Every structure is written in C-alpha cells, then in structure tokens.
Amino acid sequence: MKKWTKLKILIFTLILLGGAIYLTSTKVTVAEVQNYVSPLVPGYGLSINGKVLAILPNEENIDQVLDKYKNLQTKPTEGWIITSSDFDETVEKVLTNVKPSEIKTVDEVYNILVQGQRSAISYTVDENDSIWLIAQKNGMSTGEILASNPGLTEETFLPAGQVIKLNKITPYLTVVTIGQMVSKEVIPFEVESKTNNQLAKGVRIIKDLGEDGEKEVTYSYVEKNGKIISQEKIKENILVKPVVQIIEQGTQVVKNQEYDPESIANNTSHGSGSISGLIWPLNGPITSYYGNRHGEFHSGIDIAGETGQPFKAVNSGTVIYAGWHDIYGNMILIDHGDGVVTRYGHSIKLLVTKGQKVTKGQIIGYVGSTGRSTGPHLHFGIMINSKAVNPINYLSTSK
Ligand SMILES: [Zn+2]
Numbered sequence: 191m192k193k194w195t196k197l198k199i200l201i202f203t204l205i206l207l208g209g210a211i212y213l214t215s216t217k218v219t220v221a222e223v224q225n226y227v228s229p230l231v232p233g234y235g236l237s238i239n240g241k242v243l244a245i246l247p248n249e250e251n252i253d254q255v256l257d258k259y260k261n262l263q264t265k266p267t268e269g270w271i272i273t274s275s276d277f278d279e280t281v282e283k284v285l286t287n288v289k290p291s292e293i294k295t296v297d298e299v300y301n302i303l304v305q306g307q308r309s310a311i312s313y314t315v316d317e318n319d320s321i322w323l324i325a326q327k328n329g330m331s332t333g334e335i336l337a338s339n340p341g342l343t344e345e346t347f348l349p350a351g352q353v354i355k356l357n358k359i360t361p362y363l364t365v366v367t368i369g370q371m372v373s374k375e376v377i378p379f380e381v382e383s384k385t386n387n388q389l390a391k392g393v394r395i396i397k398d399l400g401e402d403g404e405k406e407v408t409y410s411y412v413e414k415n416g417k418i419i420s421q422e423k424i425k426e427n428i429l430v431k432p433v434v435q436i437i438e439q440g441t442q443v444v445k446n447q448e449y450d451p452e453s454i455a456n457n458t459s460h461g462s463g464s465i466s467g468l469i470w471p472l473n474g475p476i477t478s479y480y481g482n483r484h485g486e487f488h489s490g491i492d493i494a495g496e497t498g499q500p501f502k503a504v505n506s507g508t509v510i511y512a513g514w515h516d517i518y519g520n521m522i523l524i525d526h527g528d529g530v531v532t533r534y535g536h537s538i539k540l541l542v543t544k545g546q547k548v549t550k551g552q553i554i555g556y557v558g559s560t561g562r563s564t565g566p567h568l569h570f571g572i573m574i575n576s577k578a579v580n581p582i583n584y585l586s587t588s589k
Contacts, residue, residue, distance in 0.1 A: 233293045235284040238362055242284060244299045245292050252283050255299045256363075262304065263365035263415045270371045278364035278414070306359040310338070317350040324348075328356055367413040370424070377403035379432040389440025390520050393538055393560055395497070400435025403428065442539070449515050454523065455576055457510060461528035463574035468504040468585050469551060471534060472568045480571075480580040489578040490533060490571025495557035497538055497566040503548040504532055504570075504585070512540050518569055519561025522554055531576075535569035536560050 235242035236252050246252050256277075264275050294302075313324060321344050325332045336342050338357040348354070379400035389395070408425035411418050471493070478492035495501070507526035515521040518535030522542060525531050538558025548554060559566045572581045 230287040231290050231293070233286055233288045235286050236299060237280075237282040237284045239279050240282075242286070243362055244294050244302060245286065245288050246296065246299060247293055249283050251296050251299075254296045255303065256281065258296070258300050259303045259363060260365050264367045264413070265416060267371075269373070270369055272367055272369040274369075275365055275367040278366050279362075281363070303362055306361045309358050309360065311356050311358055312353050313356045315348040315350055315352045315354065319348055319350070320344075321346065321348070324354075324356075328358065330356065330358065334359075361415055364414055365416075368410070369413075370408055370410050372406060372408050374429070375405050375407050377405050377428070377430075377432045379403070379435050381435045381437060383437045383439055385441045386438040387441045388539065389438060390442050390537075390539055390558075390560060393440035393558065395438050396435065397438050398434065398436040401433040403432030404430040440538075449511065449513060449521075454511055458531055458576065459525050459527050459529055460575050461530075463529045465505070465526065465528070465530045465572075465574075465584055468532075468572075469502065470585055471504050471532075471570050472499065472501040472557065474499075474568075477567060480578075480582065490535075490569050491581050493568045493570060495566055495568055497556075497558055499557040499566075500553040501534060501537070501555055501557055501568050503550060503552045503554050505530075506547070506549045507532070509542045509544055509546045509548060509554075512542050512544055512546075515561060517562045519563060520555070520558065521561070524548060524554075529575040531573045533569070533571040533573065535571075536563045536567060538566075 233245040233247060234249050234252055235245050236255065237243070246255065260275050264272055313328070315324070321332050321335055321342065324330075325335050328335075332344055335354070335356065336344070338355045342354070379402055381400065384397075406427040406429055407423055408427075409421050410424050411422075412420045472495050474493045474495045476491050477494045478488055480488060480491055482488070503524055505524075505526045507524040509522060510525045510531070511521065511523040513521070515535065518533065520535075520537040520540050522534040522537070522540060523531055524534075534555060536558055537555040538560060539556045540554070541556075542548060542554045557566050557568050563569075570581055572579050572584055
C-alpha cells in the first residue's frame, strides 16, 4: 500500500471515530454528565412515616418547609390562640448522600406538600348514590368529582354498578392544631306563656316583646389541616342578658250560641227601618269606610281604637248574637226593632250575652283585633231588613 493511501484511511477512521464520539455525547444531558463527573453530595431527606418525600440541602431548609406548611394549615385568625401545632405523621430529617440533581429547593418541596398525593381510584356507584353523596363518602367536593368525570353534572342519574373515576388527593402531612377561640353569640330570648281568663279564648297578646342577649363564648378546638374536628365550650361570659317575651293566652269561653246566620235572620225584626239619633259606638278616626275596598265589599266602617277600650251600643235594643264569627272575631248583633240591626266586630271581650236588653250608650264590649283584623279596631255596621247600609248616614254628626 502506498503511504498516501494509508494516510487517507487514517484520516477517514479519525473522522468516523470523532463522529461516533459526538453522537454518543449528545444523547447525555448536561445534568447527567455533571452527575457522572461529580461525586455524590450530602443532603437531608424529609422523611414522613419512614418514607423520604424529598431531599433538601440542609436541616434548616426542612424546617423552613415544615413551618411554611404549618402556617398554611393553621391560618392564624384574630381571637384564635394556637397552643400547639404538630404533625400527625412521624417527621424526620435523614442525612443521605445523593446526586446534586436530586436536591430540591424549599419552594419546590413546599409545592409538593401543598398539592398532596394524587391517586386515581375507581368508584362503583351504589344504589341511590348521587354525586353529592359520593363526594361526602370520599371526603371530596362535588366539583372535584365532576372535574375527573367529563360529561357528568350534579343532576346526572348514576345507575348502580356504574364505575366512575375519583382523583383523590391525600395530604402527605396532617397538621394537628390545638387552640382556643372566642366568639360572640346571640342568646335567644325565652318565651313565657301565661293564661288570662279576662281574654277571650283564641286571643293571644304579646305583653312584652322580649329581646335577644349576647354572650362571649370561649372554645377549645382541635383542627386537622384547617378543618375543625372537635370543639368544646370552656367558658361563657354573658355580655347582655336576654329579656323574656311574655305572651298572654285568653281562656275566657264566651257562652253563646254558634253563629247561625239563618236562625239569626229568622229571629230578626222586619219593618220600615226608620232610625235616628244613633250615637257613635267609639270615638276614634275612621280607618276604613263603607263600600268597595280592594275589590271586596266592606259592609261597615272601621273605627280605630286601643285594645281594651270600651265601645257602646248605638241605641237601645236586644242582643241577638254575642259570640265568635270567623271574619268579625268576637261579634255582637243588636236588634233595635223595625228591621234595624247593628254589628260590632273584632272585640277582645264581650260584656253582653244573647237575649240581653241593652240601653243606648251602654258599654257592651272592648276593642280588640280578633277574627280577620290587622290591628285593634271596631268594625261597626248597620243592616236594615238584613241588608247592609252605610252607617255614616245614620250616625249623629257629632261624635
Ligand atoms: Zn270592618
């Protein structure tokens, strides 16, 4: 072989060799080269229940990660005093020798802790399960379940036996916090019911409105990762005492006949209906006149009064009804003869009974708000031969 040819082969071989070295070296990352070239370095492993989760440069860094995570889970709030916060798991720092690339920063390890351990599990739907129930059973939110099962909504009917995916997140670390908290709470007033035989049965008056009180309650609590798992009252301090509400219930039974419009009509006088000189049954402002009112016919006038205020018979006559009426409450009807009957409604207490003769101006009852009524007043009506007329036309002009 000629010298020249030998040289050619040598150059060719060198090119091939160089190319091969270049190709193999590009398949290796810089970090790998570093790892390959640099020796193992000491690091500190964050070990949870005996398993190393991550490696940090030193012990101080592990403490920083743990403190940051504790702060996240305890979230100090005003009025909350934390007495201790510890991990449920056994947490250790383990000295170890690792490749430099395996060492993580404080922020990296903190993020691993915050994200928790994700695991996908299959869940077989029980009979009568709903997304909400499944979430409850697995300590998840409905949103988390829907996120891992596209196409499902909270209303989707899930037949028993269907398999859905649950992406469960289990925290690596559980912070158990024990502390005390103070909260201001309402003390609801109590209601005391008394009977009053001066009030008609069915009548109920609030004698004293009552008022809520306020107290400062100190609780001891135990939290796990920010969720209260137990709470116990340890001190209570009353700031404002509540005031009892007092209700009076009427027990007086008005001994009278049942309201029977037919028999009343049959036993009522008929005549020319001539009346004059009627006095006002009650002195007070007229709050509602005779005639159409909100699409309903108002067969008399409403005179405002105070509960318990006496009202009078507008003329002499005979009581033909004194008792309960579903609309007019405790009601009196007086027949004045010649076809004239007067009506007195919503009374809290009736002072007359059926058959009783009354004189003009006689007190026959007390103003109330019984029956269909929104406040204490006297409903007063006049009927001539069983037909309602406008009372204003018959009452004397001076009250
Ligand atoms: Zn009325």
